[in-house]
Amino acid sequence: MAKFINKREHGVRVEYSRSFMRKTGAGGFAFPCDEHGNLIVDPARTSSTLAGLVSRVAALVDDTSYRDDGVRRDEWPTVTAAVIECERCRAHVTLSGFTNTCSCGADYNMSGDMLADRFQWGEETGESVADILAADSDSDDEFDGGRCSDVDGRL
Ligand SMILES: [Zn+2]
Numbered sequence: 001m002a003k004f005i006n007k008r009e010h011g012v013r014v015e016y017s018r019s020f021m022r023k024t025g026a027g028g029f030a031f032p033c034d035e036h037g038n039l040i041v042d043p044a045r046t047s048s049t050l051a052g053l054v055s056r057v058a059a060l061v062d063d064t065s066y067r068d069d070g071v072r073r074d075e076w077p078t079v080t081a082a083v084i085e086c087e088r089c090r091a092h093v094t095l096s097g098f099t100n101t102c103s104c105g106a107d108y109n110m111s112g113d114m115l116a117d118r119f120q121w122g123e124e125t126g127e128s129v130a131d132i133l134a135a136d137s138d139s140d141d142e143f144d145g146g147r148c149s150d151v152d153g154r155l
Contacts, residue, residue: 002084002113003084004083005085015073016032016037017032017033018057020066020068023067089106097110099115099133
């Protein structure tokens with residue numbers, strides 16, 4: 001059994017947005033903010049983008065076709081993959097998929113168990129190594145968890 005450096009952890013990422021929706025139905029606008037509705041300034045945005053954002057929000061506040069939905073809270077489930085120490089070379093291997101390969105070529109399952117050498121894969125089932133590795137792309141859906149949200153305040 002491989003030595004675990006970090007166990008797999010489940011968490012929650014919380015994001016807030018100030019939301020303005022059209023009173024007629026679909027459509028609207030929101031911007032990232034803190035839990036009090038204060039705009040979060042993204043340093044990657046240019047100042048002209050920020051100026052446009054501020055003027056758009058100001059226009060929305062005065063536009064009676066929009067409804068101010070206040071501060072919206074969204075929660076996103078997160079998963080931090082476990083990390084093990086490779087039994088062969090002591091390198092760290094992140095267990096993020098169905099099959100996790102160390103730089104030395106050793107393969108591990110998601111539980112940290114070392115798998116048989118690849119030349120043995122599919123001996124009993126007739127599958128190829130490519131067939132088995134393709135299962136990884138199917139398992140990525142596991143992390144697309146549900147989403148909960150509610151409006152918990154107004155400015
Ligand atoms: Zn290794």
